[in-house]
Amino acid sequence: MNAATASAGQAEPMTGNFNSGPCFEFGMYENGFDPSICCSSRPPEWFGMPVDVSADGSMMPINSDVELPFVPFHAGMNSQTCLHELPFAQQPLQMPMDDYQSFDVAGAEFDPQGAMSSFKTEPCEKRESICVQQIRRAKKKSSKVEVQLRQRHAANLRERRRMQSINEAFDGLRHRIPTLPYEKRLSKVDTLKLAIGYIRFLQEVLTQENSPNLSPHSVPTNNGHTVMFNPTATTFQESNGNFFMGYHDGRQCEAQSNGMIPLAGHCLTWNREDSESQHKSTLTAKLWIPQAFHADKNVPSECSGAFTT
DNA sequence: TAGGCCATCTGGTCCT
DNA sequence: AGGACCAGATGGCCTA
Numbered sequence: 001m002n003a004a005t006a007s008a009g010q011a012e013p014m015t016g017n018f019n020s021g022p023c024f025e026f027g028m029y030e031n032g033f034d035p036s037i038c039c040s041s042r043p044p045e046w047f048g049m050p051v052d053v054s055a056d057g058s059m060m061p062i063n064s065d066v067e068l069p070f071v072p073f074h075a076g077m078n079s080q081t082c083l084h085e086l087p088f089a090q091q092p093l094q095m096p097m098d099d100y101q102s103f104d105v106a107g108a109e110f111d112p113q114g115a116m117s118s119f120k121t122e123p124c125e126k127r128e129s130i131c132v133q134q135i136r137r138a139k140k141k142s143s144k145v146e147v148q149l150r151q152r153h154a155a156n157l158r159e160r161r162r163m164q165s166i167n168e169a170f171d172g173l174r175h176r177i178p179t180l181p182y183e184k185r186l187s188k189v190d191t192l193k194l195a196i197g198y199i200r201f202l203q204e205v206l207t208q209e210n211s212p213n214l215s216p217h218s219v220p221t222n223n224g225h226t227v228m229f230n231p232t233a234t235t236f237q238e239s240n241g242n243f244f245m246g247y248h249d250g251r252q253c254e255a256q257s258n259g260m261i262p263l264a265g266h267c268l269t270w271n272r273e274d275s276e277s278q279h280k281s282t283l284t285a286k287l288w289i290p291q292a293f294h295a296d297k298n299v300p301s302e303c304s305g306a307f308t309t
Numbered sequence: 310t311a312g313g314c315c316a317t318c319t320g321g322t323c324c325t
Numbered sequence: 326a327g328g329a330c331c332a333g334a335t336g337g338c339c340t341a
Contacts, residue, residue: 151327156318158328163316187314 174186177194186194 152319155320155328159319159330160317162329167316189314 170188170191173195174191177186177191177198179186179194
């Protein structure tokens with residue numbers, strides 16, 4: 001029997017065995033009921049999954065790892081209740097379990113208990129009519145749910161692609177911010193904050209190039225060396241082969257034994273001032289120190305400095 | 310184990 | 326109506 005004959009109400013005498021197993025009424029569920037299972041000797045299934053049916057008609061999946069998509073409303077039927085095969089042939093929806101899990105079962109409008117109690121009191125022909133009406137309503141509702149699911153999946157896909165696009169933009173930004181090789185991958189928020197700082201740094205570089213008179217002042221250190229100091233910046237100095245670092249807050253550090261200053265930065269421009277009388281030259285640079293962001297939040301991520309030779 | 314970071318899903322809102 | 330955008334919720338992974 002196909003759906004066309006079913007909708008025309010041309011019920012055929014039932015040929016299955018009502019007594020061989022439970023028959024699950026359908027109509028109030030979205031879809032997924034296979035009438036060939038109903039009233040037959042085949043083992044009961046729900047959405048293609050083998051289920052165990054208890055005496056009270058409740059179903060449990062045989063595989064305990066599987067959850068039924070719905071708590072199925074059921075009605076045990078036997079040869080005393082109706083002698084006609086249910087006149088419909090539903091095909092189970094071909095949807096993954098994830099989709100079914102999205103259904104709001106608690107919000108369902110249908111009242112299984114009430115419907116079933118009235119259903120049982122109707123004559124057989126009336127029940128068949130009720131079945132057909134319920135199937136049509138369920139089909140309509142099922143179609144609507146299918147459309148909603150399709151739209152939801154499409155929206156999810158668009159959202160994934162949108163987020164991928166944003167992440168690609170973040171990657172592009174990361175590659176344009178000078179960082180040190182040993183630094184781990186920048187998080188999104190750090191990428192944004194560093195980008196802001198780096199842009200500010202570039203703006204200051206441009207500003208200083210347009211204002212050559214803006215020079216750092218020098219301060220003596222406790223070991224007799226001179227550190228060129230920019231009040232808002234970090235400075236460093238080389239003298240007699242030794243390097244010293246002076247931070248804007250007055251802290252200092254000496255170069256490591258290998259001669260490397262414990263600072264690595266990104267330098268865009270150098271200004272050189274030669275003093276012929278003192279046989280000295282001073283190099284002044286503005287540095288971008290990306291690791292300062294992670295190491296010490298109080299140290300500015302950009303600075304300028306100078307050293308003399 | 311707690312916290313940070315991230316991807317994904319989802320429903321709401323706004324715009325075309 | 327459909328798509329873009331956004332924010333909240335959630336769960337997984339990693340690290341200190």
